[in-house]
Amino acid sequence: xxxxxxxDPGDPMLNASGGxxxxxxxxxxxxxxxxxxxxxxxxxxxxxxxxxxxxxSCFYGSFRAVREINLxxxxxxxxxxxxxxxxxxxxxxxxxxxxxxxxxxAHTTGEALYRGVNLYDPAVDPVEVRRRIxxxxxxxxxxxxxxxxxxxxGPRIAGFRxxxxxxxxxxxxxxxLWDEVKDKLRSPGTALSGGQQQRLCIARAIAVEPDVxxxxxxxxxxxxxxxLRIEELMQELKQNYTIVxxxxxxxxxxxxxxxxxxxxxxxxxxxxxxxxxxTEQIFTRPEHKLTEDYITGRFG
Amino acid sequence: MAARETxxxxxxxxxxxxxxxxxxxxxLRSLAFEGVLTVALLVALGxxxxxxxxxxxxxLPVFFERxxxxxxxxxxxxxxxxxxxxGIAGSLMLMGxxxxxxxxxxxxxxxxxxxxxxxxxxxxxxNTIVRNLAGVPSxxxxxxxxxxxxxxxxxxxGPGNAQGQSLISGGLTMAILVLPIVIITAAEALRAVPAxxxxxGFGVGATRWEVVRSHVxxxxxxxxxxxxxxxxxxxxxxxxxxxxxxxxxGGLSTSYEGVIETIQGRYTALPTTVYDWARKPADFAAxxxxxxxxxxxxxxxxxxxxxxxxxxLERRW
Numbered sequence: 312x313x314x315x316x317x318x319d320p321g322d323p324m325l326n327a328s329g330g331x332x333x334x335x336x337x338x339x340x341x342x343x344x345x346x347x348x349x350x351x352x353x354x355x356x357x358x359x360x361x362x363x364x365x366x367x368s369c370f371y372g373s374f375r376a377v378r379e380i381n382l383x384x385x386x387x388x389x390x391x392x393x394x395x396x397x398x399x400x401x402x403x404x405x406x407x408x409x410x411x412x413x414x415x416x417a418h419t420t421g422e423a424l425y426r427g428v429n430l431y432d433p434a435v436d437p438v439e440v441r442r443r444i445x446x447x448x449x450x451x452x453x454x455x456x457x458x459x460x461x462x463x464x465g466p467r468i469a470g471f472r473x474x475x476x477x478x479x480x481x482x483x484x485x486x487x488l489w490d491e492v493k494d495k496l497r498s499p500g501t502a503l504s505g506g507q508q509q510r511l512c513i514a515r516a517i518a519v520e521p522d523v524x525x526x527x528x529x530x531x532x533x534x535x536x537x538x539l540r541i542e543e544l545m546q547e548l549k550q551n552y553t554i555v556x557x558x559x560x561x562x563x564x565x566x567x568x569x570x571x572x573x574x575x576x577x578x579x580x581x582x583x584x585x586x587x588x589x590t591e592q593i594f595t596r597p598e599h600k601l602t603e604d605y606i607t608g609r610f611g
Numbered sequence: 612m613a614a615r616e617t618x619x620x621x622x623x624x625x626x627x628x629x630x631x632x633x634x635x636x637x638x639l640r641s642l643a644f645e646g647v648l649t650v651a652l653l654v655a656l657g658x659x660x661x662x663x664x665x666x667x668x669x670x671l672p673v674f675f676e677r678x679x680x681x682x683x684x685x686x687x688x689x690x691x692x693x694x695x696x697x698g699i700a701g702s703l704m705l706m707g708x709x710x711x712x713x714x715x716x717x718x719x720x721x722x723x724x725x726x727x728x729x730x731x732x733x734x735x736x737x738n739t740i741v742r743n744l745a746g747v748p749s750x751x752x753x754x755x756x757x758x759x760x761x762x763x764x765x766x767x768x769g770p771g772n773a774q775g776q777s778l779i780s781g782g783l784t785m786a787i788l789v790l791p792i793v794i795i796t797a798a799e800a801l802r803a804v805p806a807x808x809x810x811x812g813f814g815v816g817a818t819r820w821e822v823v824r825s826h827v828x829x830x831x832x833x834x835x836x837x838x839x840x841x842x843x844x845x846x847x848x849x850x851x852x853x854x855x856x857x858x859x860x861g862g863l864s865t866s867y868e869g870v871i872e873t874i875q876g877r878y879t880a881l882p883t884t885v886y887d888w889a890r891k892p893a894d895f896a897a898x899x900x901x902x903x904x905x906x907x908x909x910x911x912x913x914x915x916x917x918x919x920x921x922x923x924l925e926r927r928w
Contacts, residue, residue, distance in 0.1 A: 408814075410813065410814070413810070415729050438813075438816055438817070438818050439816070441813060441815070441816045442815070443816075445814060445816075446810075446814040448807060448811070448814070450807060452805075452807035452808060452810065452811045453811070454808065454811060454812075454826060455808075455830060455926060464812075464815065464817075465815035465816060468815075468816065468818075468821050468825075469816060515815060516814065516815065518815075519815050519816055
């Protein structure tokens with residue numbers, strides 16, 4: 312069994328992982344087009360690669376949904392995946408914590424290195440992967456249990472031995488939900504509003520102290536105000552977590568993300584990576600005509 | 612002058628619209644169809660009401676005359692002393708077997724089929740078979756019980772004078788009879804739990820077992836419960852397979868000694884009692900009706916319980 316390293320930036324094993332050189336490459340590419348201020352911000356944020364996808368393809372049965380993606384995702388940043396409907400954004404995201412394994416016909420080829428370990432190595436346990444790489448879904452999906460139990464479920468099954476009340480409070484605080492629910496922790500999570508439910512789902516995800524949070528169109532079922540709250544929350548969470556967000560909302564990608572990856576659909580209906588760069592660059596000076604057409608609303 | 616002309620034109624337009632919108636009188640076809648449907652409903656309800664009235668008129672005097680004595684008396688050849696105590700006891704014990712055997716097996720099978728089995732041709736074949744088994748006439752299960760539990764397993768099910776025609780044979784036959792129904796209803800309840808709940812569980816690093824135990828099964832429990840209660844009600848009313856596997860029609864010794872002796876001994880059930888009395892001379896007619904009333908009351912109560920539980924516990928997603 313391959314053990315996935317815990318989150319410790321000082322771990323020499325991590326720094327020695329194969330992705331470091333690639334991260335450097337991405338950084339240099341990004342640097343060349345960026346303002347000095349943003350570069351400085353990134354410098355402090357990270358130069359560590361969390362995900363390194365190499366020729367990653369995802370299939371449902373014989374249908375290839377995502378074709379040969381090469382992409383690096385850096386620590387402490389918000390990476391947005393945008394693209395037209397059906398281009399495999401969600402599939403790509405769900406391949407990062409092996410959520411696609413739950414679909415019986417799904418399989419992948421290529422490599423998805425997480426801190427240097429291929430997630431699709433036969434020795435890797437998907438349950439362990441999902442403990443480190445949490446997920447927030449498109450439609451808020453709290454368990455039909457109390458708010459408290461929603462947050463406590465993850466730590467409980469992970470064998471958490473500390474003070475659960477503290478952990479629940481801390482997770483709800485970090486999800487900017489504590490003040491609204493502190494007096495009704497025992498009432499069902501499903502009774503909250505849509506935006507509160509989604510923040511509860513975020514609290515549930517961070518309660519297990521993940522390394523990465525994957526967000527699959529987390530605001531598509533929410534009103535603009537609730538969306539704004541989630542976006543603000545993402546900026547705070549960025550301090551502690553690496554976030555990958557799929558969104559069909561280009562303004563959202565522009566507002567919240569540091570890096571944007573644009574996917575499009577090929578003639579074989581498989582999604583492929585057109586371009587990845589600093590968000591500012593993608594939205595102001597895209598390299599590819601296709602990207603420009605998409606962000607200016609000419610298709611998609 | 613001109614204005615008046617426009618007014619006149621306006622009038623005619625309004626009149627034209629009024630005419631075109633007016634109903635075309637009574638639609639005879641529609642009325643006739645409605646009449647046919649009403650008659651169909653009345654005939655169905657009438658037959659049911661007639662049946663219930665006959666049973667009530669025939670059976671209620673027994674309760675007026677003997678009160679609860681009818682419920683607590685044993686079988687007897689004297690119609691004035693005969694009661695349904697053994698029938699009720701036998702039926703309840705049969706239900707016990709159904710609950711103990713078919714619930715764990717049926718719910719377990721449903722959990723496996725819904726949560727664990729991959730969607731292969733063999734899984735689909737098994738699902739189809741289970742659905743078809745639920746529709747197999749109960750007499751066929753009676754034959755199965757006769758061949759397996761009464762004859763082949765005689766040494767286990769009834770080594771004494773019961774000759775295999777024992778309570779355990781009947782109970783196991785009933786359990787197998789309702790097993791497909793339990794599997795189907797439990798599987799439907801599990802399927803009603805949305806996939807997003809499972810994803811939420813897996814998303815925080817739960818294993819399949821943890822997702823099933825902590826989420827899917829608890830959320831499906833109300834549906835599973837009502838489905839299985841209805842399955843028990845079905846078994847309660849079944850008669851044919853019990854006659855096949857030898858529920859006693861007629862006298863029954865009441866010398867219950869111990870658990871083993873009881874389940875390996877002869878038995879009767881409420882519907883079997885009805886069946887037996889119905890074939891007896893006319894002096895048992897009132898008893899027959901009264902026993903039917905007991906049977907119907909129990910079935911109604913069980914179904915009502917299932918409905919109440921469903922309305923109170925069922926979750927809307």
